Amino acid sequence: MMEIEMPKMHQSQQDMDLIDILWRQDVDLGAGREVFDFSFRQKEVELRRQREQEEEKRQQRLQDQEKALLAQLQLDEETGEFVPRSLPAQTNTTNGEITQNGAFAEHEGDALSFDECMQLLAETFPLDEPAEPAPPCLDVSVPPSTDLMMPANIPAFTQNPLLPGSLDQAWMELLSLPELQQCLNMQMQDTLNMDGFVKLSGEAQNPSYSQYLPGMDHLSSAQTEVCPPEYINTYDGSFSNMVSPNLSQMSLNVPDVGAEFRPEEFNELFYPEMETKVNSCPLTCDGGHMVNQLAEIANDPPVNPMDLQSFSPGNFSSGKPEPMVEFADSDSGLSLDSSPHTSSPGKSLNGDESFGFSDSDSEEMDGSPGSMESDYTEIFPLVYLTDEAQASLSEKSSAEQQEMKAKNPKTEPVEASGFSKPPFTKDKQKKRSEARLSRDEQRAKALQIPLTVDMIINLPVDDFNEMMSKHQLNEAQLALIRDIRRRGKNKVAAQNCRKRKMENIVGLEYELDSLKEEKERLKKEKSERSTSLREMKNQLSTLYQEVFGMLRDEQGKPFSPNEYSLQHTADGTVFLVPRLKKTLVKNN
């Protein structure tokens, strides 16, 4: 339903992002999404003009870019993972292609500008270019249909991270992919040829990205191969500036915008298409035809699924063995609670959930079988983004993907070298905590919260409030910040609590041991005293008998023990007391 994305232009990027989020969340906005996009066409015109101007500049840069491309291709040859791809016949049209085109054609205004872009691209980057020695991505074994499908998907992911400044370069990167070029050409043709569009079915509108992710991975890895790390790195920092929630998911449209384009313009121009394409892809996959192809791609030896990690410019979480989960998440706008792993659906009160960033959602991500969220978050340390990011749902996924991607280059080499070795298995426990933290960071980034999680959690109340007042934050952002702060503090509190509990336990155990020792000591002392007392009594008895035996009466006779007894006073004086008399005395 929401898959048929209407052209979305914004009064402000933030507003539109919010609208987009709500839209994805099926929140009733009371009006069609296009209502919010009225400025789109106007901007499109502006973009068109700007593009023309920028075209010249881009032409100039073309040669340099081609050089870079060649270098990248060289890298591919070194890896040996990629086999030169034979360009599939453009006439080869798959369901997915049609769907994409249809979806693409859905937006009349967009279609026009896009056509121009495509033409421009075609002119700028002839198909024969990519036909260079080491066509990057796809293995020869990959079916042509796959090529058709994949370019639409992958390029978008790689594209996202591009910085405005390096956009043209990144674009060249993308263009270096034969599949992409083909796809672009096909789409252009289709766009020109197809007046109508294929209305997406419900299925299509509720895509299961997992189906084509393998292919994505494939391309991603290819892309990785193509792009030198340093080259990739150039995109990471600024990617946030131009990131559109959909961009991360979208496939190919990005490219033809001139390098001079500002990120906003870029997004505005292509966002609708991107989104449409994203949605359309699943439909294609649903068609079943593509599924097999994708499966083939996934199984394609040259490309290791984990190569995605190397996927640089911060788009995708492709590092995940099972991209499906990630997409499910990114797809959260479509079906947040659909996941069976949702720990507590509808539990969130803070609004995260409504934006697909709810805890439950996160849990879903983590908990999903095969989900590597925590793992890849570990691998891809958080990068704090600027304010320009979007607040849309898909944005979140894109943000995560970006992070993952950004981190990928680091882990990539190892994993790439050892395919058999399962990734993300080292220091998981340690990484896990990091991943947890980064999850909130991801949320914060997704909602373009201008504060770091660390700041949010650790700032004193006054400083925190001051910081909050410095930024204009919407409801969702405020809610998320509150949750992050609450969770962060509670996390620390829980850690302290457990620490104290353990300390208490240790202390009690120590005290118990001490008391046991004391008890033993006292028992031993008691025993000793008893022994001593017994000895003293014996000595006293002996002395008594000795003394008593020495006593004699007037007649020289010994006293009878039955009639007399010895008693002594406190001063040591001893008396011989008759027992009867003593008894009488006692009685008295």
Add this chain to the structure above:
DNA sequence: TGTGAATGTCATACA
């Protein structure tokens, strides 16, 4: 596959 440990998160009470 079951289990315990570690950790995060939530709910709640309290200061």
Add this chain to the structure above:
DNA sequence: ACTGTATGACATTCA
């Protein structure tokens, strides 16, 4: 009323 802290309970992940 709001915020922070403490803690029990539960969930998740991993070895």
